[in-house]
Amino acid sequence: MIANKPVLQAIFKREHCRHVSGSHTLVLHCNHIVSLISKLANECSHLNGKKLLSESSEDVFYSVLADYYLENSICSIDKRIEIAERYFSEAGLGKLTVKYAGLSAGEVELKFSLVDESWLNKWGQATTPINYIGCGYVTALFSALFDKPRRSYAAKEQQSIACGADVSIITITDAFYMERRIDCDGY
Numbered sequence: 001m002i003a004n005k006p007v008l009q010a011i012f013k014r015e016h017c018r019h020v021s022g023s024h025t026l027v028l029h030c031n032h033i034v035s036l037i038s039k040l041a042n043e044c045s046h047l048n049g050k051k052l053l054s055e056s057s058e059d060v061f062y063s064v065l066a067d068y069y070l071e072n073s074i075c076s077i078d079k080r081i082e083i084a085e086r087y088f089s090e091a092g093l094g095k096l097t098v099k100y101a102g103l104s105a106g107e108v109e110l111k112f113s114l115v116d117e118s119w120l121n122k123w124g125q126a127t128t129p130i131n132y133i134g135c136g137y138v139t140a141l142f143s144a145l146f147d148k149p150r151r152s153y154a155a156k157e158q159q160s161i162a163c164g165a166d167v168s169i170i171t172i173t174d175a176f177y178m179e180r181r182i183d184c185d186g187y
Contacts, residue, residue, distance in 0.1 A: 034114060034115055034118045034133070035115075035118035035119050035121070035122040036122075037053060038053070038115055038118070038119055038130050038131075038132060038133070039123060039130075041132050042128075050132050053132040053136070054132040054133070054135045054136040054139070054155070055136060055151075056136065057135070057137055057140070058137070058139045058150055059136075059150060060136075060140075061137045061140035061141070062140035062143055062144055064087070065083070065084055065087065065140060065141060065144035065145075066144040066147075068087075069083070069144060077101065077145060080144070081098045081101060084096075084098070084141045084144070084145070085097060088137060093113070093114050093115075093133075094110055094111070094112040094113040094114050094115075094116075094117075094134075095110065095112040095113075096108060096110055096134075096138075097111065101142065101145060101172075103146055103174070104173065105171070105172060105173050105174070106142060106171070107169065107170070107171050107172065108138050108141075108169070108172065109167050109168070109169055109170075110131070110134060110161065110167060110168035110169075111167050112161075113134060113161055113162075115131045115133050115134055115162075116131060116160065116162040117161075119162045120161075120162055125162065125163065125164055126160065126162040126163050127163065128160075128163065129157035129158075129160035129163060130160065130162050131157050131162070131168060131170070134157070134168070134170060135155035135156070135157055135170055136155075138153075138155045138170050139151075139153045139154065139155045151175055152175055152176070153172050153173065153175055154172070154173050154174075154175045155170050155171070155172050156170065156171050157169070157170050158170065158171055
């Protein structure tokens with residue numbers, strides 16, 4: 001039964017000094033690296049670092065979640081959400097709860113976040129939200145949840161633990177809708 005089965009079943013492959021789960025190689029988190037790459041993304045506007053980190057996160061987590069759903073024949077939206085929430089925790093990324101999920105919009109709450117905690121420990125309170133990795137995870141979650149391709153959703157961190165909030169809130173919208181809305185606003 002899925003409910004008792006860990007989502008992240010990492011096996012250490014000594015010959016390559018790597019963890020693997022199914023067909024995916026895993027790099028388990030490091031607070032120091034997470035805070036550094038988040039800071040780098042924040043400061044590299046000329047390279048669009050925030051988008052790059054978010055999309056990289058989306059690419060990795062999408063393949064993990066979509067493959068897991070396929071390999072285990074998980075079709076129920078509720079089960080898929082439960083698995084995505086558990087994977088986030090089992091990977092050491094924090095405590096994520098999907099507050100609502102629809103085809104065109106949704107909301108996710110982070111009660112705890114490795115990215116935010118790492119940022120606070122290394123750099124202190126942020127002035128703007130910095131959880132680009134979490135936003136990438138959430139867009140991957142929604143795309144895999146509804147069997148859509150990557151980049152189908154856009155995520156925006158509305159409030160952030162790193163900025164002093166009790167919880168982080170990430171809202172999700174259909175990326176096509178957002179693109180059309182921007183075009184209609186005079187661009």
